[in-house]
Amino acid sequence: MDDAALLTDLYELHMAQAYHAEGMEGTAVFDFIVRRLPPGRNFLVAAGLESVLAFLEALRFGPDDLDWLRATGRFGEDFLRYLGELRFSGKVDAMPEGTVFFPGEPVLRVAAPIAQAQLVESRVINLLQFSILSASKAVRCVLAAEGRQLVDFGMRRAHGAEAALLTARCSFIAGFDATATVLAGRRYGIPVAGTMAHSYIQAHASEEQAFAAFAQGYPGGCTLLVDTYDVPRALGRGAALARRLRADGTGRIDAVRIDSGDLVEQARLARRLLDEQGCPEIRIAVSGDLDEHAIARLVMQKAPVDSFGVGTRLATSSDAPYLDCAYKLAEYDGQGRRKRSTGKETYPGKKQVFRRLDDDGVIVDDTIGLETESVPGHPLLQPVMLAGRRCCPAWTLAHMRQQLRSQLASLPPGVTGLAAAVPPPVRISAGVTQLAAEVDHRFG
Amino acid sequence: MDDAALLTDLYELHMAQAYHAEGMEGTAVFDFIVRRLPPGRNFLVAAGLESVLAFLEALRFGPDDLDWLRATGRFGEDFLRYLGELRFSGKVDAMPEGTVFFPGEPVLRVAAPIAQAQLVESRVINLLQFSILSASKAVRCVLAAEGRQLVDFGMRRAHGAEAALLTARCSFIAGFDATATVLAGRRYGIPVAGTMAHSYIQAHASEEQAFAAFAQGYPGGCTLLVDTYDVPRALGRGAALARRLRADGTGRIDAVRIDSGDLVEQARLARRLLDEQGCPEIRIAVSGDLDEHAIARLVMQKAPVDSFGVGTRLATSSDAPYLDCAYKLAEYDGQGRRKRSTGKETYPGKKQVFRRLDDDGVIVDDTIGLETESVPGHPLLQPVMLAGRRCCPAWTLAHMRQQLRSQLASLPPGVTGLAAAVPPPVRISAGVTQLAAEVDHRFG
Structure with missing residues (x-):
């Protein structure tokens, strides 16, 4: 699609123009998270990363896009010029495709000048939520088929x-x-x-x-x-x-x-x-x-x-055709941010997911901690894009399949079954808890 | 998408090649129907026709497509040459977008040389089922919002x-x-x-x-x-x-x-x-x-x-994320055909939907009859494409909105409510019933 840059919600453009007018150019950190498991599901599978990276690398507002935006009367020349020159220049950290994860965990993290990080929201969610939905449904069929x-x-x-x-x-x-x-x-x-x-x-x-x-x-x-x-x-x-x-x-x-x-x-x-x-x-x-x-x-x-x-x-992932997911601001210009809307609270800061395994390689727990915090476990988010360019070779689909296969082996008994079971606990680190309290104190 | 011709199921290409090899070039008539209403729904809204017509008009297998198909080793040179020259040359009759319809009624009918009519199946269903699903979900929101x-x-x-x-x-x-x-x-x-x-x-x-x-x-x-x-x-x-x-x-x-x-x-x-x-x-x-x-x-x-x-x-049409729908052969080379698979029976012949209204303009019943049969009521299927070209100007979205608004006014009380109600009866004409019996007798 030549006009893919316009595949976004209007409010992203409205906000980007406002940030531009205000001269707000600080780095914003956004997390993509799934808030809750669909009923009867025990885990989710990360997927869609390659599609997101391809979208970010290709993001361009062409002359036709700008003409159309101009004709709406909603956007000024200064902002249209900015859009015309816009290239995604941010950093992305993400769980590799095929990684098993749980609610509340950042699956993908975007850090970019706020107008950019905001502009890409709609399509990032559009690609990630369906890919995760699809992989998470399909893996249940794979588990049920027992090798057929x-x-x-x-x-x-x-x-x-x-x-x-x-x-x-x-x-x-x-x-x-x-x-x-x-x-x-x-x-x-x-x-x-x-x-x-x-x-x-x-x-x-x-x-x-x-x-x-x-x-x-x-x-x-x-x-x-x-x-x-x-x-x-x-x-x-x-x-x-x-x-x-x-x-x-x-x-x-x-x-x-x-x-x-x-x-x-x-x-x-x-x-x-x-x-x-x-x-x-x-x-x-x-x-x-x-x-x-x-x-x-x-x-x-x-x-x-x-x-x-x-x-x-x-x-259609017919029993659960959507995920309760979000792309939420966690930091702006070095300072933690969070949302406190009823039932939709998020955690602030540049976060990492640390996974602990027992001696048999089975997951003990995941902890959502600050990236800089010392938390036991191995980190699940990997840097995949720096300054708008991929910083590691794309995984093949075969590699992603292999990743998922080994991840499935790390799930506790019951969790790979079709019936609802208790997934491993997801903990919030002391650093994140403390930062949330500080943010709440600062914004009232 | 330049490679849109390959957006199809492999079996369509397999069957097309077999038809080509067998020299089967007779006209096939396929009906797109929705078999059942989703739970709690009382009617459906025709939509997606323009997308289907645009797809049919643009259908081309380009050199890259053919190279890729050749490399699979599944297709012979003679068939690839046929694909390279293929243009959709069929006739399409359809209900205008915004028309209210009921289960079992042909919403769109394709008549074309059988390999062509078969090849387009996957994308025709892909476009129509989601468009109908979406319009049929949205209209319920419109009815509920009472003008807001x-x-x-x-x-x-x-x-x-x-x-x-x-x-x-x-x-x-x-x-x-x-x-x-x-x-x-x-x-x-x-x-x-x-x-x-x-x-x-x-x-x-x-x-x-x-x-x-x-x-x-x-x-x-x-x-x-x-x-x-x-x-x-x-x-x-x-x-x-x-x-x-x-x-x-x-x-x-x-x-x-x-x-x-x-x-x-x-x-x-x-x-x-x-x-x-x-x-x-x-x-x-x-x-x-x-x-x-x-x-x-x-x-x-x-x-x-x-x-x-x-x-x-x-x-996502979350309460009903898919329709039980099908694109089924109704006639080949002038002879009626039908499927008798358990629970998935279809009706043969080149059919029309005849709608009777009472003096207040409210639907009395719909009858699925043969196109050539004399059945009371006005026909819902209109010719929209002849010899692969649109034969009437595309409707504007405003026109489709208007069509739906007037169609809603023709629904009996209760049917426009959100709770399950009894939709108007859909009858099968004597001509269709008789043809079905003849076809059953012929194919055993």
Whole structure:
């Protein structure tokens, strides 16, 4: 998007103009935090950092943007000139993507001249909240699937194009094996996977003909959809075709997909019929209204499913379609700041999250402390951008997947389960508590 | 997006290649339908058509797309050549944006050579489902607000960039007055509105100073946020500033915004304090976790609120973050087709929706009939694209708003309420029923 700089809330521009007019150029420190866990969730997964850094590096108000802003009559020439020259010049510290974290912890911290740090708020939240939401939902499917294949089928019900792409990206970080979204394959190098739709079967004069034509087109292997008309009949047709292709050496049926009905029953039926008909190598894929709970049920009931296609409920994080999150001022010009609005209090200062592990590498607790404070544990926030430029190489998605895998191993028993459990405690350091009291005393 | 053609599910490309290889070039008719109403909803609002038409007109596979597809090893040269030359050449019939509709009714119908009609499926669903979801959620806020001002604050919690833009667009169609999302203002010509954030107040040495500086920057009028520290104190400061500006003739306070706490109580307190302090002209805006139910409560309790900022729950349609919808084959090469998968049955044929109104203009019923059938009522689907080109001028957003307003007036009593009511019946014509039986007989 050439006009991405305008993808912001109007008030960010209003405030930036006011800061500019007032000559307020001090450094502001903002924290992105999630205030609360969604119901039934035990932890969250950091994601979206690369998108944020790319946005910050590319931030430019072009001549067309400035013309449009001028025409609104809300902005003066002096401020428009400032915007035209604006490049993000701040510092960013963040948890690497794939890091497990808990409510109240700064996941990303921006330190920049206040007008800049304020201007980027809307898009930073827009990218981070959905990425975290998506990775945190997807990892539950991964935990439920216990090693079975998972494919992101979410594009059609994702909220627009970017949500589809971010869902593919974040579910892959979480441990999904592939996505059906082709553009995500191209943009991020994620493996793509796909089968056929009911319409393909329906368009043909018969199901046999559709199966045969598709198999001929994909001699390296394909998946047949078997619930368009009658599942047992379709399985018989698929098995007959597979045997014929095997005998002729002209192709292969990799799997069948079932997209409706009672999936436990249907998968068992499919496994039995395929085995009886000499096709034990054909795998079983299921889809249709799946989420982590449906996957866990199928696994618990030992349904012979090899692959899950997860769409709608993943792409919309349907049980928790948003996070209670915020991007809050913690310091201005070297002095701590905080918000005291009812139920939305925040902590002041340039903070770090210190994580303590026990001898088995399991998390004991996290402490939100001041960056300069001596607090036991290893720091989770890493410097990732200095003076508006990335200061370390971007992680690959494979690296992020690995990060999450090892982070999951550090969670106490129960916390990786689907049921609500007690996450490790998040403590506030003495330094932060004291600074909060000082700030409260100063601003009344 | 230059690579938008790849924003599709892999299976669409797989099926298109198979159709191409088989020489299947007959016309396929696909219907976009919503199968069920979300819980507690009584009707849906058609939206997203313009986005779909723009996508279809612009559909191109560029050289880079083709190179990438080639490199996957999944596609042959003959098919890639076909893709390179592909332009959407089909016909589209659709309900105008702002039309009220019910489950099972085709909202949009695509008729095109089958590979084309199939290829566009993923993006058509992606655009339509979220637009309908968004307009259908927003209109409930509009009905609840009973004429009070509504502003879309949803960008930050929308699922990515496009969801933010579509939320602004669809909520405006639904009757919202403005959006905070600047880019939506630029792209769609929607009025933009914005106030200030807590961080602005916090960055200043005192709340008074922050209020004064902001008011000085916006002498034409501004909104002050009054819940950063202490609401009554902030209201006193705001009122004092407003009186001073009025006396000096140097500015104006338009409104105060409250973003936390019990909004009924806070709004009453604000109204009383502002009136007592000689500022009855200052309006009261509220925000924070609002949805149609919260708005209705505020209206019912006669909270003196002039303007609602609705964000998260609007942008994510949080109570119903997806629609049970589908894009289903209804006809191929002149012959009806249908799906019979358990719980997902569809109706065959080239269909139209006929709406009957009573003498007061209230909907009696809708009938899904064959396009060529004689069914009482006026047809809701209009031809909008012929041979891949729009065949009528695009409606303005103002026209769509007007369409919805008059459509709302045609809903029976109760259906426009927030509680679940019985929507008008949707009937299936004799012609469609008979065709379904014929199709079932033909495909077994």
